[in-house]
Amino acid sequence: MKGVIFNILEELVEQRCGMQAWNNILSELGNAGIYTAGKSYPDEDLMVLVGAVSAKLEMPDSEVIGMFGEYMFSQLADRYPIFIEQENTLRGFLKSVDEVIHVEVRKLYENPNLPSFNCIDTDDQTLLMEYRSPRQLCILAEGLIRGAAQHYKTTITLEHPRCMHKGHDHCDLIIRFQA
Amino acid sequence: MSQDIAYQEAYRREKKARREAEQLLEDKSRELFKLNNELLNTNNRLKEQQSLMLRNEKLATLGTLSAGIAHEINNPLAFVLSNMESLRRYINSYNALLKLNRQWQEQQNLSPSLSDQLQTLLDEQDLIFIQEDTEELLTDTEEGLIRLRDIVQNLRHFSHSQGSERVKADLAAGLNSTLKILQSELNDSIAVNCMIDSLPLVECNPGELNQVFLNLLINAKQALEYNQNPQIFISATSQDDVIIIRIKDNGSGMDEQVCKKIFDPFFTTKPVGQGTGMGLSIVYGIIKDHNGTINVKSAQGKGTCFEISLPIAGTS
Numbered sequence: 001m002k003g004v005i006f007n008i009l010e011e012l013v014e015q016r017c018g019m020q021a022w023n024n025i026l027s028e029l030g031n032a033g034i035y036t037a038g039k040s041y042p043d044e045d046l047m048v049l050v051g052a053v054s055a056k057l058e059m060p061d062s063e064v065i066g067m068f069g070e071y072m073f074s075q076l077a078d079r080y081p082i083f084i085e086q087e088n089t090l091r092g093f094l095k096s097v098d099e100v101i102h103v104e105v106r107k108l109y110e111n112p113n114l115p116s117f118n119c120i121d122t123d124d125q126t127l128l129m130e131y132r133s134p135r136q137l138c139i140l141a142e143g144l145i146r147g148a149a150q151h152y153k154t155t156i157t158l159e160h161p162r163c164m165h166k167g168h169d170h171c172d173l174i175i176r177f178q179a
Numbered sequence: 180m181s182q183d184i185a186y187q188e189a190y191r192r193e194k195k196a197r198r199e200a201e202q203l204l205e206d207k208s209r210e211l212f213k214l215n216n217e218l219l220n221t222n223n224r225l226k227e228q229q230s231l232m233l234r235n236e237k238l239a240t241l242g243t244l245s246a247g248i249a250h251e252i253n254n255p256l257a258f259v260l261s262n263m264e265s266l267r268r269y270i271n272s273y274n275a276l277l278k279l280n281r282q283w284q285e286q287q288n289l290s291p292s293l294s295d296q297l298q299t300l301l302d303e304q305d306l307i308f309i310q311e312d313t314e315e316l317l318t319d320t321e322e323g324l325i326r327l328r329d330i331v332q333n334l335r336h337f338s339h340s341q342g343s344e345r346v347k348a349d350l351a352a353g354l355n356s357t358l359k360i361l362q363s364e365l366n367d368s369i370a371v372n373c374m375i376d377s378l379p380l381v382e383c384n385p386g387e388l389n390q391v392f393l394n395l396l397i398n399a400k401q402a403l404e405y406n407q408n409p410q411i412f413i414s415a416t417s418q419d420d421v422i423i424i425r426i427k428d429n430g431s432g433m434d435e436q437v438c439k440k441i442f443d444p445f446f447t448t449k450p451v452g453q454g455t456g457m458g459l460s461i462v463y464g465i466i467k468d469h470n471g472t473i474n475v476k477s478a479q480g481k482g483t484c485f486e487i488s489l490p491i492a493g494t495s
Contacts, residue, residue: 004201037201038208079202104205107212 006035069143246338348385402430
């Protein structure tokens with residue numbers, strides 16, 4: 001997982017609970033907490049941190065991950081505006097994500113856990129995103145999509161009928177755009 | 180307290196500076212990654228082009244060599260074959276003589292001393308055996324010469340020194356008729372999927388092009404021998420001023436080393452005596468002669484795809 005994701009989690013915790021809370025989480029986990037955007041770190045580290053954050057906030061993991069996803073989008077948009085500027089619409093942006101991930105993750109390290117998004121234009125109002133990833137972070141993807149919708153000021157409804165957590169080989173994320 | 184505020188300010192400043200540094204790193208590494216990918220692609224394309232060029236040069240040299248050898252062998256072969264015909268006629272005359280002698284001997288038309296003399300000569304020279312063996316020797320020799328003639332013919336096909344006649348023909352019809360010829364061989368076990376568009380007429384030698392289709396389809400069939408779900412895909416379509424024909428199988432495929440040699444005359448992966456190694460050389464020669472190109476893509480265990488492109492407007 002890219003270091004920037006850890007940085008954003010740190011910011012989220014600092015914003016919600018203060019600097020001391022993040023320091024406490026790190027010291028409880030015996031984690032030095034040094035993460036830089038230029039590097040990738042083990043996925044487990046992030047999951048352990050998310051677990052600790054959920055415990056602190058007294059929220060289930062999935063809810064924290066969803067919230068984190070939404071927050072993450074705004075932070076990523078702030079840091080890497082180029083990807084947002086390239087696309088004028090939410091649909092266009094969502095369809096560009098797969099390509100962006102591949103370049104952004106692989107530019108520094110080969111990563112076998114790369115997620116993939118296969119986009120299918122079901123109709124004018126609907127986009128189907130098939131999410132595949134050994135990490136099974138579909139809830140994070142959901143949060144990111146909600147964050148993107150907010151950024152593009154587009155109202156959407158999001159359905160998630162097929163899910164890897166329910167034994168399917170991939171997740172179907174169905175995004176309906178409201179006119 | 181003011182110390183705390185000072186630290187906080189410094190922390191924010193540092194954080195901002197770090198973000199800038201990280202952003203720079205990310206942007207630069209993205210640029211590098213993209214440039215590197217472009218370079219890798221260009222390099223791969225260059226390598227492909229280079230190996231194609233080498234292949235074409237090698238085949239052109241082999242073509243010249245084959246044409247020369249075919250021509251040089253053809254002349255002596257022609258008179259040897261013609262002499263063989265005369266020789267057979269002559270031998271028949273000698274056999275008639277021998278038969279007459281034997282007849283006289285048996286009917287006791289000869290004096291005992293002449294008959295004995297004749298018998299001694301027959302025994303000494305083993306003439307009865309010679310008579311039988313000559314027949315066999317002549318037959319074998321003729322067979323050998325006919326094989327030689329076929330090889331020379333194949334070499335001439337490969338080096339496209341035939342100067343064939345051109346007519347306007349429908350390649351879709353050619354493909355379909357070739358498939359019909361192979362129907363009994365293919366239909367039982369192999370699923371053949373065709374996507375043959377109606378094609379504009381092409382100035383070509385349809386007989387030769389049918390041979391191309393036949394050779395490629397036979398190869399596909401042979402590659403599918405041990406396949407559980409054997410399939411052949413045939414597609415033909417016209418794009419701008421070329422016709423593109425693909426013959427693809429999901430058979431055994433070839434490795435890179437084999438792929439490089441398949442158009443070489445006499446190259447075969449079959450056991451000795453089972454293949455002439457001329458099938459694809461002839462295919463290459465015919466396509467070249469039609470100003471077309473033929474390329475092959477293959478992956479071991481996955482299958483092979485031959486792609487032929489032929490110019491629609493005159494090929495001479």
